[in-house]
Amino acid sequence: xxxxLRVDDxxxxxxxxxxxxxYYKVDVILLANDKMITDKTMQTAFRLATPPGITLSMKSxxxxxxxxxxxxxxxxxxxxxxxxxxxxxxxxxxTGEAVREMLLGGLKxxxxxxxxxxxxxxxxxxxxxxxxxxxxxxxxxxxxxPTSRRLDSSEIRKNYNK
Numbered sequence: 001x002x003x004x005l006r007v008d009d010x011x012x013x014x015x016x017x018x019x020x021x022x023y024y025k026v027d028v029i030l031l032a033n034d035k036m037i038t039d040k041t042m043q044t045a046f047r048l049a050t051p052p053g054i055t056l057s058m059k060s061x062x063x064x065x066x067x068x069x070x071x072x073x074x075x076x077x078x079x080x081x082x083x084x085x086x087x088x089x090x091x092x093x094x095t096g097e098a099v100r101e102m103l104l105g106g107l108k109x110x111x112x113x114x115x116x117x118x119x120x121x122x123x124x125x126x127x128x129x130x131x132x133x134x135x136x137x138x139x140x141x142x143x144x145x146p147t148s149r150r151l152d153s154s155e156i157r158k159n160y161n162k
Contacts, residue, residue: 002068002098005080005138007088008105011036012046012056012081015145016105021054023146026079028055032064032091033083061090068095085122085129092133102133104142104156116159117142117151127160 003024008016011031021029029050036042037060050056059067064080067073068091080099082088085107092099106119113121120142122130130140134153142151151159 001074001077002080002095002100003077004101004103005082005088005092005099006103006105007082007085007107009083009108010106011042011083012049014049016079016081017049017051017054019145019147020103021051021079024077024079026054026077028057028073028076028078030064030067030078030080031056031058032061032080032087033058034060035083037063061087065091065094068098085126089129089132092136092138097137099138102138102140104140105144114160114162116156117144119144122156122160127157130156 003026006016006020011033012029031046036058043058046058047056057067068080080091082091088102104120107121107126109115109121113123115121130153133140140153140156142156143149
């Protein structure tokens with residue numbers, strides 16, 4: 001079962017590994033990224049960042065879809081992490097209703113992106129993905145860590161449109 005889908009451009013780092021895994025009581029971190037699966041250095045760093053007692057699974061986007069759609073993983077508490085909103089949408093589009101909540105974390109700045117929160121920036125395309133995800137019944141929110149203020153999608157839109 002997908003407990004939470006997190007979108008974070010760094011994928012797995014200390015805050016995610018400790019704060020969010022404890023908060024959601026996950027037993028599996030499933031990283032879904034096509035670039036990461038060919039980068040041994042990134043894989044080593046992610047293995048080192050994984051807390052004891054939690055299984056780390058690093059897959060391509062299609063590999064992650066296969067894991068999510070495999071009934072043998074239904075009893076697991078999985079945190080799915082993608083690097084981009086577009087990757088999240090791709091995975092959600094091929095996994096039925098497996099994802100119910102999407103947590104937006106650190107989203108890097110770049111051309112055409114507007115600052116939403118301290119470390120999160122979104123483009124017009126990201127906002128369109130947010131809309132489509134909500135139309136599928138997925139709750140989208142932004143929160144840096146479990147103790148910080150949670151921005152719901154209406155606040156995300158408001159900050160984007162400033």
